[in-house]
Amino acid sequence: MFLCCWLALVALISMTLSTNPGVKVKLTEKGLDYGRQLGMASIQQRLKTIQVPDISGTQKVSPIGTVQYSLSNMQIVDCGLPKSSVDLVPGTGVRLQIGNAFISLHGNWRVKYLRIIKDSGSFDLNVNGLTITTSIDIKSDETGRPAVSSINCAAIVGSVTIKFHGGASWLYNLFKNFIDKALRNELQKQICPLVADAVSDLNSQLKTLNVVAQVDQYAEIEYSMVSSPTVSKSSIDLSLKGEFYNIGKHQEPPFSPAAFSLTPEINMLYIGVSVFTTNSAAFVYNKAGALSLYITDDMIPQGSPIRLNTRTFGAFIPQIAKQFPGLMMKLLVKTVKNPAITFEPNNVTVQATSTVTAYAIQPNTTLSPLFVLNLETSVSAQVFVSGIRLAGAVTLNKMDLTLGTSYVGEFQVRPLNSILQMVLKVVVIPKVNVQLAKGYPLPTLGKMKLVNTQLQVLKVRDWMFSIKLHAFE
Structure with missing residues (x-):
């Protein structure tokens, strides 16, 4: 549940505006930080659901020529969000920043080269220094309740380390770089949509507001x-x-x-x-x-x-x-x-x-x-x-x-x-x-x-x- 402490207080945004309210609610930075702590668990669970599709292709590797490779059965085994902060942006909204996050992934690799030689094994990949920044937008839905969404999200994958298991060790470094690049691109592509989903999940709960x-x-x-x-x-x-x-x-x-x-x-x-x-x-x-x-x-x-x-x-x-x-x-x-x-x-x-x-x-x-x-x-x-x-x-x-x-x-x-x-x-x-x-x-x-x-x-x-x-x- 992302920023639920804050959003719990956002009743609905009425289409008809009045001069003065009868009731006012003020959420302080302390309350917002409380919501951040609750929200991290939801985002962490979402990131653990990352589904990395099988990756395959060919790569010319000197001196053996074209190598066919595939990465399959990739699963997230761990995810951590040790550092996060929520900032108020006057006149705008709330900005969430996550730093020093990490994701651990396990999968299988397979290669074929010189047309007849095959090799395979498994690998463990660790992504460190992952940073995520997103802002929260609030709009009124058709019932007058708030609907929330993630906007201006950016995710940057930091360092990537790969440890191979099985197969011929001399092959590892030959395709390490393009595995690194393929997985980095795939992870960066999925992180922001998953963060957006974690924010969007709040909408079902916001519909319980006693307007x-x-x-x-x-x-x-x-x-x-x-x-x-x-x-x-x-x-x-x-x-x-x-x-x-x-x-x-x-x-x-x-x-x-x-x-x-x-x-x-x-x-x-x-x-x-x-x-x-x-x-x-x-x-x-x-x-x-x-x-x-x-x-x-x-x-x-x-x-x-x-x-x-x-x-x-x-x-x-x-x-x-x-x-x-x-x-x-x-x-x-x-x-x-x-x-x-x-x-x-x-x-x-x-x-x-x-x-x-x-x-x-x-x-x-x-x-x-x-x-x-x-x-x-x-x-x-x-x-x-x-x-x-x-x-x-x-x-x-x-x-x-x-x-x-x-x-x-x-x-x-x-x-x-x-x-x-x-x-x-x-x-x-x-x-x-x-x-x-x-x-x-x-x-x-x-x-x-x-x-x-x-x-x-x-x-x-x-x-x-x-x-x-x-x-x-």
């Missing part, structure tokens, strides 16, 4: 690229759309991503998720009606003295107990506009505007509305990486209640604060955290694994977490 990753029954997230990769002296930067959509309906939110940047440090990979991405999630879930919850008494802990019935609420609103005596109640908590998510240093805050509608449950299960409260809440979110998903958990900061509509006459809202705060803490927030703990998929390739993840909220407009890549299987 559109389903999150749950409501949402999916798109990781298409909004612009081509940017290559600098120190890193490769990828700009991904990073936008949530309702499944089957791609409607753009009424806001756009703002520009932000990532600063390379010491790790292999950095992923920056902007507030646009998280707010697009809020937009999608609110539009899907997923940010609403019916709360019934069986959801309240059994040991709680506060119950969802007209007796409890009647202690604060006497007219409820009078008009609807002895009935159970149900609450509907529902957002009325998109929650607003902001990033501050080491803190993520979510502001939500909701309504709480209280109903009395009649014996025939009919719901009688009692009142509607306006609820403003602020929660802090702890964000973390779980496997290859971004997960989180929230805690309540504060809440504010005001009366929206009353169907039982005027009453003071303040006494209900303790009830609603309890409901939020023991019912609503735990349910939200169960969903958040499931996480949201990060851009991945195949069975990519992430280890030693570090997440940090940086500033108001974006957060960043650094990742060390472990392996690709």
Whole structure:
């Protein structure tokens, strides 16, 4: 797998370009070198598959005249790539250089001269000082995923040594030179196509990129690229759309991503998720009606003295107990506009505007509305990486209640604060955290694994977490 660490991050190159991304990925030189180490094994295996065809011909050799020769059953027995490097070419791409490589080959030789004299044996050939230089080109395929290819490849065979076995020893030096030349030309002709094949092999794996990753029954997230990769002296930067959509309906939110940047440090990979991405999630879930919850008494802990019935609420609103005596109640908590998510240093805050509608449950299960409260809440979110998903958990900061509509006459809202705060803490927030703990998929390739993840909220407009890549299987 050649440069898989880098290419694992190249989601797709979209035909439609956008100004700013929602998600940015930065692969540093350290990450690129990690990919080089993984890639060498793939190239080495490819070079071992070199198939050298039988070579035959005639050569005039003084003083015996024309010699017919053939080389057959040639097989690669060993191959080594002890020295390699990967360089970033600003504005262009990546250049791979392999030096001091060697190839060992074994085969059979046969000659015929003076029309009737034949001789044969075997030989071992060692190629040393082999150098390979190639560049990687990235294009978008018909699905919007990247397709990679090797360009500007050059292979130079260094020294060649041949050791013959069997036959008359005086013949060896007579055809050593033209065997050397024939094999050198054949090897040089095959090396670059095999390197190109090793690069091309990545395309099947790149098709596993989760360009559109389903999150749950409501949402999916798109990781298409909004612009081509940017290559600098120190890193490769990828700009991904990073936008949530309702499944089957791609409607753009009424806001756009703002520009932000990532600063390379010491790790292999950095992923920056902007507030646009998280707010697009809020937009999608609110539009899907997923940010609403019916709360019934069986959801309240059994040991709680506060119950969802007209007796409890009647202690604060006497007219409820009078008009609807002895009935159970149900609450509907529902957002009325998109929650607003902001990033501050080491803190993520979510502001939500909701309504709480209280109903009395009649014996025939009919719901009688009692009142509607306006609820403003602020929660802090702890964000973390779980496997290859971004997960989180929230805690309540504060809440504010005001009366929206009353169907039982005027009453003071303040006494209900303790009830609603309890409901939020023991019912609503735990349910939200169960969903958040499931996480949201990060851009991945195949069975990519992430280890030693570090997440940090940086500033108001974006957060960043650094990742060390472990392996690709």
